[in-house]
Amino acid sequence: MVSNKPSTARPIVLTGDRPTGPLHLGHYIGSLVSRVQLQDEASQFLLLADTQAMTDNVGRHQKVTENVVEVALDYLAVGIDPEKSTIFIQSQVTELYELSMHLLNLVTVSRLERNPTIKEEIRLRGFERDIPAGFLTYPVSQAADISAFKATLVPVGNDQLPMIEQTNELVRRFNNVVGKEVLVECKEVLSETGRLPGIDGKAKMSKSLGNAIALGASPAEIKQAVQRMYTDPNHLRVDDPGQVEGNVVFAFLDAFEPDRVALEELKQHYRRGGLGDSVLKRRLEGHLQELLEPIRTRREQWQQDRGEVLAILRRGTERARAAAAQTVSEVRGALGLNYF
Amino acid sequence: MVSNKPSTARPIVLTGDRPTGPLHLGHYIGSLVSRVQLQDEASQFLLLADTQAMTDNVGRHQKVTENVVEVALDYLAVGIDPEKSTIFIQSQVTELYELSMHLLNLVTVSRLERNPTIKEEIRLRGFERDIPAGFLTYPVSQAADISAFKATLVPVGNDQLPMIEQTNELVRRFNNVVGKEVLVECKEVLSETGRLPGIDGKAKMSKSLGNAIALGASPAEIKQAVQRMYTDPNHLRVDDPGQVEGNVVFAFLDAFEPDRVALEELKQHYRRGGLGDSVLKRRLEGHLQELLEPIRTRREQWQQDRGEVLAILRRGTERARAAAAQTVSEVRGALGLNYF
Structure with a gap:
């Protein structure tokens, strides 16, 4: 039929x-x-x-x-x-x-x-x-x-x-x-x-606010942006308990961390204390470098x-x-x- | 140079x-x-x-x-x-x-x-x-x-x-x-x-007000429109003095009377009394018929x-x-x- x-x-x-x-x-x-x-x-x-x-x-x-x-x-x-x-x-x-x-x-x-x-x-x-x-x-x-x-x-x-x-x-x-x-x-x-969010913790990432990571950012720019990222201002020593909410690094990991189980563990560890910002930032930077490398390369090729x-x-x-x-x-x- | x-x-x-x-x-x-x-x-x-x-x-x-x-x-x-x-x-x-x-x-x-x-x-x-x-x-x-x-x-x-x-x-x-x-x-x-003005004396001639004479108006429509024209409501008998200002027939004669000297005399005569509306209207109708006849004819030709x-x-x-x-x-x- x-x-x-x-x-x-x-x-x-x-x-x-x-x-x-x-x-x-x-x-x-x-x-x-x-x-x-x-x-x-x-x-x-x-x-x-x-x-x-x-x-x-x-x-x-x-x-x-x-x-x-x-x-x-x-x-x-x-x-x-x-x-x-x-x-x-x-x-x-x-x-x-x-x-x-x-x-x-x-x-x-x-x-x-x-x-x-x-x-x-x-x-x-x-x-x-x-x-x-x-x-x-x-x-x-x-x-x-x-x-x-x-x-x-x-x-x-x-x-x-x-x-x-x-x-x-x-x-x-x-x-x-x-x-x-x-x-x-x-x-x-x-x-x-x-x-x-922007790397400064503002709700909106925006080029004009200077808190953005462009898709064509160089490895050094990515590294620097991650280093500048706002975390928990009360998380002064590695051993202190840290806050996940409002923490830009975690907001980015929420978006870019492929291993969701590992991310959950990281959050718990951070809340407990004993997990330093620099460890998290290195992890995030690795993901961003990996994500943006081929994008940057294709962008440069097209730009030619x-x-x-x-x-x-x-x-x-x-x-x-x-x-x-x-x-x-x-x-x-x-x-x-x-x-x- | x-x-x-x-x-x-x-x-x-x-x-x-x-x-x-x-x-x-x-x-x-x-x-x-x-x-x-x-x-x-x-x-x-x-x-x-x-x-x-x-x-x-x-x-x-x-x-x-x-x-x-x-x-x-x-x-x-x-x-x-x-x-x-x-x-x-x-x-x-x-x-x-x-x-x-x-x-x-x-x-x-x-x-x-x-x-x-x-x-x-x-x-x-x-x-x-x-x-x-x-x-x-x-x-x-x-x-x-x-x-x-x-x-x-x-x-x-x-x-x-x-x-x-x-x-x-x-x-x-x-x-x-x-x-x-x-x-x-x-x-x-x-x-x-x-x-x-419109034939009814309103300031604006407009099709939607029903006081207009279309360029394609027929001889009968022109005749009827002139007959309907607003003159001086106080000019009841031919012998009465009449008013030129606000008189639609004179407004039209101002626009369409080629003989400006004659028009001046008509105005004086009307003001004095002794000049009937119908004489003026016949004169005006003549001018309008003469003006619109070739326009209507050309319009009809193009319309074909x-x-x-x-x-x-x-x-x-x-x-x-x-x-x-x-x-x-x-x-x-x-x-x-x-x-x-």
Whole structure:
């Protein structure tokens, strides 16, 4: 018997990064590892979000555009396969500008102002009343990024959930206005791993805070970063009992120690007393050196061949444009904007 | 002696209409007459602003898209020559979406909210706090329309002056951010003719108010409209003194009476008393019939050949895209968005 049921469609994933600096171990744990897995299970679009990064980098556009290739190098170095994943530059997919502008009519200013993520980011940036219009409206642009590819899955952190909600609101509103199902709602994929702290113990690893370990870090940089890692300030002598919680070295071991049984024993030993920070740090450094060595090597190899990296970005951008153009053509049709 | 001074450049004009209905005598007097003149003196881009009209016609997009050809018919009927003027459809010039999005980062939300034209339009439409984001930001989109063509002259009414100001602010801000003169400031061309009132005496002639005379009006419709015209309600008997001010028939004669001396005498006679409304109306009707007869005929001819009208719009849109693409390419270059 032949089934009429369509086979379960391969999910379409849209994700990416604002190219404001090279990526680091926080990105590796938080998103890159799962992207390398996802590329075998889904149609994955990886967005180098230069246009979005421009919304809060006016006058610093060079910082954005110069980092586009840096982030692409990181993707390739960790094992993103450009034949499996579509790596593309947002600004070059002009269909996204068009879809953004159409969606902009479907949301009110006050709805955008109520977006908790935007509220928090406005606070962090100290914009207050001087919010650039492009910044307030970037969730609409994000909704365009997602819906242009009819993405069904969007990996996000908890703090980005309001963006998914906003996207699906716009999708429903559009379909409702045109009276047919043109755009597709998406679902979030919440990261299962916790966030990697900075080496200084701050909640967020960030290049601009100077507490990050870049994916392209040299062996000496890795060594130095591990040495600088914040542990337990009350663990003064090896024999003292030490605290595991809030201890950056353990947070890193949680992320990078393959032997989970040994890790549990180390934690108990540390809590009891008698386990020195330097032993732990040597162990962690060993893991990080091992992890980052091949990544650094591949990164350096790709760096020698920037022409090929650009060619990869160009091909990815062309693939992305073809997909987005199909959606925008349907959007135009639904709005009656197909005159010719 | 050969002068090194460049010859005065031909001005570039950007103007157009929101296609929400066929045009009427108010448009003829307010803008079409001067466009027919301008096309011999300037590079004139005529925008059928469907995207802009969408910003306050969500859910009524058909009303907009169906009127694009109607307005084009009006242009052709009044003597806009598509070889001299570039008539194009805004939504099809995708470069305008891109430029709008780049400019959106250069203006704050509060600056947009302070725009007096937008304030007034928000009041008129009863949007209050439910302002669609696309509506609040449409002055940015207008700035993109103007600057994409490096327009130097923009015909506007007094109420549109804040739009020119906003455009030039964005142009200066962009050039300042990128550190070179990429975009060009424009100057307003204020209409010399007053606004034609509706036949009911309301300040504004408008199809939706039912007080307009369409350019394609039939002889019977013209006759009926003139008969319905509001005169002086206190001018009950022919012998009574009549008032010229606020008298719609005189407002129309001011616009359409070629014999200015005779018009002055008619006004004096009316004020004195002894001149009946019907005499004036017959005179005015004669002028309007004479004016609109060839326009209606040409409109009907073009209407028989909608294929050719669409071909004209397609060619105009291609010309407009080429011009806008040149500017957008410079904008991308200035922002470093030229990766390939």
